[in-house]
Amino acid sequence: MNGLPLIEWALNFAFVAVGAALVLAAWRLVRGPDAIDRVLALDTMYINVVALVILLGIRFGTALFFDAGLLIALLGFIATVALSRYLSRGDVIE
Amino acid sequence: MTEPGQREAARRRGGWFDHPALSVLLAAVWLLVRESLAPADLIFAVVMGLVVPRLAHGFLDKAFKPRALFTAVRFTFIVLWDIVISNMTVARIVLDPRSSPRPCWITVPLATHHPGAITLLATIITTTPGTVSCVVDDVRWEILVHALDCDDPQAMAAQIKQRYERPLMEIFE
Amino acid sequence: MALDEIHGVWQVVIALMLVVGGVFALVGAVGMLRFPDFYMRLHAPTKATTLGVGGVLLASMAANWGQGNYGLHELLITLFLFITAPVSANLMAKAALHLRVPSKAPVPEDQPRP
Structure with a gap:
């Protein structure tokens, strides 16, 4: 064990950075101006949430969070596809 | 002896190993999910790799059969390197407050008509230097690309064709 | 085994990947906030976030290896994100072109809007 809590600092930095990214994306979600901008904001947000969940996994040292991250990635992708299809076709499943 | 009808049905159903790349990918992903090399998981991975492409045969396009393996490996590293560089470029444009990027639309004519090659080309265009592939037109065989910062659309289209499409054609055709 | 018992050099590697991941995630979001039209905004998240999450996932994998659990689980999410982004x-x-979202650069006229 060495005295430098280097990983702790890096972890805290990553938490702050990803959290700030989430806030900025949320700002784009509120501002718009178009519906498709909001879809893009949601897309960015789910990717950042995956990063956040993985960071929590590192901090608590468990592999349980991995499955949550994978699920969020899967559902986020499907949500983006469905929303874009809805905007371009007015229908998700033809 | 088989009836012609049966043979026709078998052809439509496809063989066990018609999509080798897909089979290997499925087996590898299953092993990654299970994170083990236990006999049961190995057997199930092989079963998945053989059965799923056969069942999904009707939905799949032309098989994904990489030809030049060495070119494929070298190409993978070129693309990974370009991804890192492209991230730096985009990061510089984003963070420099004085930067004024000149966006433009580029049409890239396609020389290849292989669905796998086109899919990979579109994916690579999106993940590399300041370009996003927006519309893949399979009637006029071209890709509409939006570039973040470019002053010569013609040169950029030529560069995309030279750097990515040529090796892809080598690999797939 | 805890995080701070990992070997020193390995700690530096993990910390570096975490910082790179965080910075790129932030850059993606800043770009999305800053650029003037939708098509330019599209660039920032699709690139920067994949590398951002990629860095964090690699760090997670490295942290697990440093603590003696060898696994490749995280590669799965990275692979998935790289394919889906x-x-x-x-x-x-496509949706934006269909909705005729304004673009700073002129869209080619003869383009069939999907």
Whole structure:
């Protein structure tokens, strides 16, 4: 064990950075101006949430969070596809 | 002896190993999910790799059969390197407050008509230097690309064709 | 075994990957906030976030290895994100073109709007 809590600092930095990214994306979600901008904001947000969940996994040292991250990635992708299809076709499943 | 009808049905159903790349990918992903090399998981991975492409045969396009393996490996590293560089470029444009990027639309004519090659080309265009592939037109065989910062659309289209499409054609055709 | 018992050099590597991941995630979001039209905004998240999450996932994998659990689980999420990010970017761009979202650069006239 060495005295430098280097990983702790890096972890805290990553938490702050990803959290700030989430806030900025949320700002784009509120501002718009178009519906498709909001879809893009949601897309960015789910990717950042995956990063956040993985960071929590590192901090608590468990592999349980991995499955949550994978699920969020899967559902986020499907949500983006469905929303874009809805905007371009007015229908998700033809 | 088989009836012609049966043979026709078998052809439509496809063989066990018609999509080798897909089979290997499925087996590898299953092993990654299970994170083990236990006999049961190995057997199930092989079963998945053989059965799923056969069942999904009707939905799949032309098989994904990489030809030049060495070119494929070298190409993978070129693309990974370009991804890192492209991230730096985009990061510089984003963070420099004085930067004024000149966006433009580029049409890239396609020389290849292989669905796998086109899919990979579109994916690579999106993940590399300041370009996003927006519309893949399979009637006029071209890709509409939006570039973040470019002053010569013609040169950029030529560069995309030279750097990515040529090796892809080598690999797939 | 805890995080701070990992070997020193390995700690530096993990910390570096975490910082790189965080910075790129932030850059993606800043770009999305800053650029003037939708098509330019599309660039920032599709690139920067994949590398951002990629860095964090690699760090997670390295941290697990440093603590003696060898696994490749995280590669799965990275692979998934790398495959899906271009697909969703393409779909969003198509939707934007269809909705005639204004673009700073002139869209080619003869382009069939999907």
